[in-house]
Amino acid sequence: xPLPNAKKYLIVVVGPTAVxxxxxxxxxxxxxCAEIISADARQCYQGMAVGTAxxxxxxxxxxxxxxxxxxxxxxxxxxxxxxxxxxKVLTTLLCKHDYVFMTGGSGLYLQAVCQGLxxxxxxxxxxxxxxxxxxxxxxxxxxxxxxxSQDPVYYQVVDRGNPQRIIRALEVxxxxxxxxxxxxxxQPAARPFSILKIGLTRDRQTLYQRIDQRVAQMLxxxxxxxAAALYPHRHYxxxxxxxxxxxxxYLEGHYDQEEAIRLLKRNTKRYAKRQLTWLRRDxxxxxxxxxERDAMLRHxxxxxxxx
Numbered sequence: 001x002p003l004p005n006a007k008k009y010l011i012v013v014v015g016p017t018a019v020x021x022x023x024x025x026x027x028x029x030x031x032x033c034a035e036i037i038s039a040d041a042r043q044c045y046q047g048m049a050v051g052t053a054x055x056x057x058x059x060x061x062x063x064x065x066x067x068x069x070x071x072x073x074x075x076x077x078x079x080x081x082x083x084x085x086x087x088k089v090l091t092t093l094l095c096k097h098d099y100v101f102m103t104g105g106s107g108l109y110l111q112a113v114c115q116g117l118x119x120x121x122x123x124x125x126x127x128x129x130x131x132x133x134x135x136x137x138x139x140x141x142x143x144x145x146x147x148x149s150q151d152p153v154y155y156q157v158v159d160r161g162n163p164q165r166i167i168r169a170l171e172v173x174x175x176x177x178x179x180x181x182x183x184x185x186x187q188p189a190a191r192p193f194s195i196l197k198i199g200l201t202r203d204r205q206t207l208y209q210r211i212d213q214r215v216a217q218m219l220x221x222x223x224x225x226x227a228a229a230l231y232p233h234r235h236y237x238x239x240x241x242x243x244x245x246x247x248x249x250y251l252e253g254h255y256d257q258e259e260a261i262r263l264l265k266r267n268t269k270r271y272a273k274r275q276l277t278w279l280r281r282d283x284x285x286x287x288x289x290x291x292e293r294d295a296m297l298r299h300x301x302x303x304x305x306x307x
């Protein structure tokens with residue numbers, strides 16, 4: 001049964017990839033008669049169910065999920081667009097429910113909904129064109145090195161294999177003369193609901209074992225076949241991500257399948273580490289082991305009673 005309260009709450013469940021967010025969030029949402037918003041920059045795309053670990057109907061266990069598998073890979077989508085859409089859905093859901101859960105691994109998507117995004121000055125197309133040309137001539141590593149110099153804070157958390165995000169940060173640094181990360185720090189936007197943040201964590205060895213197990217499961221579920229079907233669309237931003245880049249390299253003959261799997265496991269672990277770096281900067285997150293669901297519910301009860 002829902003906990004008694006007079007307010008409306010968005011409960012944000014965060015944590016690194018493979019920590020167990022889906023299972024935990026579904027269990028909590030069932031207990032509180034809530035629905036779930038997915039804040040994931042890749043699970044929103046169609047045809048990427050395996051590589052993005054989209055929850056299956058069985059895993060959803062009857063709990064409605066929003067923003068999963070609804071966009072073609074060719075469609076551009078951003079944190080700002082997601083925040084606009086998610087806030088509309090939240091308005092509807094909170095008319096029916098006291099609680100809505102939001103979970104996912106995309107920190108900027110979560111931030112956009114919870115706090116809003118700082119306006120970033122427009123960038124001249126010539127700057128972007130210059131950086132894209134440099135990408136072609138010098139490679140991504142040169143741009144990553146430039147970002148490390150220009151904005152060491154953002155360098156620590158960005159997906160360094162995603163050229164679009166690297167270029168976006170660099171162009172802002174070049175145009176404004178300020179680190180891109182400074183534009184991501186601003187006063188939170190007012191929201192017509194209260195926000196609780198729950199973080200899920202495991203010891204590193206267990207987390208890395210779960211990542212290895214997830215990669216093996218993805219391969220069993222047809223990751224290679226899924227990536228091959230998506231290969232013609234590999235230049236779209238939706239596919240500039242861990243899980244597909246490594247398989248595309250194999251399909252292009254740069255290394256064998258065994259090396260692709262090794263790279264996939266390694267890069268996923270690095271991604272999880274960057275996610276934790278991002279999340280640990282937020283003092284509002286209360287951390288739990290994913291199995292501590294009773295403790296999480298007590299925490300929600302205590303916080304919602306106090307708010």
